Structures are given as structure tokens and as C-alpha cells.
Amino acid sequence: MMVKYVALMRGINVGGHRKIKMADLKVVVRDAGFEAVQTYVQSGNVVFGGAEKPVKEVAATLEAACKKVFGFPIEIIVRDKDTFRAEAEACPYASDTLEPTDGREPRFLHVAFLSATPDATRVLAVIDSYGGPEDTTLKGDALYIYYREGSGRSDFSKLLTEKKLGVSPTSRNWNTVLKLLDMLDA
Numbered sequence: 001m002m003v004k005y006v007a008l009m010r011g012i013n014v015g016g017h018r019k020i021k022m023a024d025l026k027v028v029v030r031d032a033g034f035e036a037v038q039t040y041v042q043s044g045n046v047v048f049g050g051a052e053k054p055v056k057e058v059a060a061t062l063e064a065a066c067k068k069v070f071g072f073p074i075e076i077i078v079r080d081k082d083t084f085r086a087e088a089e090a091c092p093y094a095s096d097t098l099e100p101t102d103g104r105e106p107r108f109l110h111v112a113f114l115s116a117t118p119d120a121t122r123v124l125a126v127i128d129s130y131g132g133p134e135d136t137t138l139k140g141d142a143l144y145i146y147y148r149e150g151s152g153r154s155d156f157s158k159l160l161t162e163k164k165l166g167v168s169p170t171s172r173n174w175n176t177v178l179k180l181l182d183m184l185d186a
Helices: 022-031 055-070 081-089 120-130 174-185
Strands: 002-009 035-040 045-051 076-080 109-114 135-139 142-146 169-173
Touching (some): 002 081, 002 169, 022 045, 022 055, 055 076, 076 081, 081 109, 109 174, 120 135
Antiparallel strands (some): 002 045, 002 076, 109 142, 135 142
16 A cells, blocks of 8 residues: 655755755655655655555665765654644644634744654753743644744754754744645645
8 A cells, every 4th residue: 555755854955064956855765665756845855655664664764765875864754644644733823724823923833843752851841941932832743833933033943952852853834834735635
């Protein structure tokens, strides 16, 4: 049975470092045995199909293929279509129709997709130590963040590290999450 997946690359094409062209990334994913490969924006979002496998196995396959082709390691967080949709629908700052609530702007709403379920006590300690204006909610393998003043002005993003959280995060803004959902549903 074919399953649709989304792969979220960490730390590529940021500040001119670890550059990867999306056309090249599509070829790598296809050559790794996946099909119907599509990318979205330069930050490394890939939607594709393949045989049903554990997402950790899919991520490991893609990480090995990328390292071989691009010459540097890339951490990749993979979700299957149903899990990605469930995480979007679980957002406490969006309605059942996935529209941000309470006058929130979609560009200030982000989801940090986590590589595994974190120790909630550890994550909550990081959040509590910050004390900034952001609204944050941890649910399973996702941390929902509403940057009241924008993510570019916030120091909260600096806390979203594997060292502090105990798991690897990669964040996407709400508009990207919605676009990836559309691609998964197509």
C-alpha cells in the first residue's frame, strides 16, 4: 500500500550554508525509492509517496541518501499524511477549519515538529525559563508557538535546540503547514 509522507529538513539553505537545490533534492528522494516527489520552498519540505514503513526508517533512508549525494549530514523529520494532519488539527491556536483563532495572524503561528515525543517536564522547563510573550503548547511530538511579535524578533527560537529540548525540532510557519497539507491531499 502506498502512503504519502512529508519530510522536513533541518538547517538547510540557511544563511548561505548547507545549500541544496530543490530540483536536486527531488532527484535524491526519487532515487531513494520514493515516487510523486514534490518540494515546497527552499527550506527543505518534501511531499512524496512510498511503501508503508515506519517514519524513522523513511527518515534514515533519506538522511543516508542526502549525505551520500550532498556530502554533509541532514537531519530529517518525517511524518505520514495522517500524523501530519492530526498534528495540524491539534493546534490549540487554530479552529476546526485550521484558521487561526482570536485574531491571530497565520504568519506568526508556527509548529515545531519534534523528532520524538519529548520529556514534557524538560520542554515545559525551557518554556517557563523564557518568560516571553509567545503562546506555547506542547502536544505529543509537536510544539505549537504563536509569536506575538513575530519569530524574527523573538529569542524563543534560540531555545528550540536538541540540547535544550532533548529531541530535535524543526519549525514551519502555519502557511507552510497548510500548503503541505494541500500537497498531501492532492
